[in-house]
Amino acid sequence: MRILHTMLRVGNLERSLKFYTDVLGMQLLRQKDYPEGRFTLAFVGYGDETAHTVLELTHNWDTEHYDLGDGFGHIAIAVTDAAAACAEIKKRGGKVVREAGPMKHGTTVIAFVEDPDGYKIELIERK
Structure with missing residues (x-):
């Protein structure tokens, strides 16, 4: 599967x-x-x-907006450099809602961006 x-x-x-x-x-x-x-x-x-x-x-076609609810978390995407990815996303008009940095209680570098409907996308740095 x-x-x-x-x-x-x-x-x-x-x-x-x-x-x-x-x-x-x-x-x-x-x-x-x-x-x-x-x-x-x-x-x-x-x-x-x-x-x-x-x-x-x-x-x-007849729905312009959705309430996201509190059960959905995010979609995760691997990137080689989270800070560079954030800079490029901003340059392209995207919204970064958490800049690149270590996750809470850990060392993995992450960032979050938001799509036009408010869905969160986590960028996870993987070298």
Whole structure:
């Protein structure tokens, strides 16, 4: 078994696609409209779905905003240099909500960014 994808509901698909592709550097792998259900699915990631876990961005056409709830934590992405990744994300218009530094009670260097819908993405430094 392996994890195939994680689904996030997004209020504005074009804004979210811009963030995940232009700011985080993912690729739009596929996208399909479902007019009868009034929703669109877009899959983004760093590699082909046959070998990589990806994100499914679900846009329900009649919903512009979601309450995130308190059960969801974050999505984690490995980076070689968390401070450099934060600088690049800011340069591309992304929002860094916790600058790179050691995690509490540990030594692993992490940072957090936020997508346009408020979902947190943790950057974990892996040399």
